[in-house]
Amino acid sequence: MRLPSLNALRAFEAAARLGSLTRAAEELHVTPSAVRHQIRALEEEIGRPLLRRNGSGLMPTEAANGSLGHLRRAFDALADANRSLRHPATAPTLTVSAVPSFVSAWLIPRLEGFQRRFPGVTVQIGTNALPTDFHREGVDLAIRYGLGGYPGLFECRLFSERYFPVCAPYLLDGPTPLAEPGDLARHTLLHSSVLPRSGWPVWRDWLDAAGVLAQVDPDAGTHYTMSMFAYQAAMACQGVALGTTVLSMDMLAAGYLVKPFDMELPTAFGYHIVCPPESRERPLVAAFIEWLLEAAGEACTGVEG
The missing domain is CATH 1.10.10.10 (Winged helix-like DNA-binding domain superfamily/Winged helix DNA-binding domain)
Known part of the structure; x- marks a missing residue:
């Protein structure tokens, strides 16, 4: 035929x-x-x-x-064949896109575990907070922060999130101690203004739930366009940041940051593994997803413990 x-x-x-x-x-x-x-x-x-x-x-x-699925797999196979013909000795490559703060705070400290398990694989990590065009950008898999629901794509929730204030240990017993939520009025609030959308963790909601919204200006302080900047400012004793479960877990475990108050609020936002359905069937992509879920489970066990 x-x-x-x-x-x-x-x-x-x-x-x-x-x-x-x-x-x-x-x-x-x-x-x-x-x-x-x-x-x-x-x-x-x-x-x-x-x-x-x-x-x-x-x-x-x-x-x-x-x-369509057959066609996409066929084109992917042709692209793989073309790469093999042009670069027959190159190692297999996995291209991952993720939001910048997640890469910096969580993925990089753990990526060596995947590389030990698959020493012959070249991992390319790119950062992008915008939706991924997998075919145009040549991305195998993405890790996105949002509410979920990515039509036409395979998705798996990697982490659910909670949020809470975090600060340097020095601020707990410094000149203006943080003994109760109302004490935040005497400290600089550090904001992460990445996604101004409903459900995004913001100081106004936490202060309202703590019953001190009338005492503390929820919009005052320093605003950053990247979450890690707010954490770095907090570690430098420049104020109190609104931490989230995943980004702050290693900084809390190392003692660089502490939680001055026990109250945590849930958010509908979370981290999601996303990729085209045909990419999910590739052994290397499937192996990376399996490793991510395993590493996330271990991290959550450590937080709960």
Whole structure:
């Protein structure tokens, strides 16, 4: 059986995945009319429509939908074959994207464990807080902080989160001790203004739950665009940060930070492992996911203990 044009198959896969001829054209570095022509030719050769309009976008027909996973795996296999031909002696590579503070505070201190288990694997870590375009960016797996729900992707919750004040040990018994939540009025609040969305851990909610919102200005203090900056300022005795379970766990365990109060609040936000379903089937990606879940379980056991 003669196979359809590879360019036509690639145009169809890109348009179905991205839901747009224009975006598919941008990814393939051709014009939208070229993508339309390739898909029309493929539909004529196959003998059935492959895409249909869905509002302002495109989606695969029911008949075509089942082929997309096979096509993506085939293109991935072709890309792997191309890399093997060009670089036959290179080690297998795993490309991971994650939010910057998570990489700095949690992943890097533990990554050696994966490298010991898989010494021949090259791990490339990139930082990005925005949604990942796995195919365009060449990313195998991402770790995202959010509410969950990533349509069309495999996802697995890595950590749930709670939040609470943290500070340097010196502040507990310093000139203005932190004996009760109301004492925060005499200290600088350190803010992490990364995602100003509902449910994001903020001082206003914690102070309100502690019953001291009328005493402490929830917006005063120093605002940072990256969580780790707030932690670093807290360790330098520059104020009190709002810590979260994952980012603060190692700093608390090492004694660089302490929790002046017992009250913790839950948040719907958490860390999620995300990747295309076909990537999940790759042995190296599956091994990294297994290691992440194992390391997360050990970390949580240490916190609870």
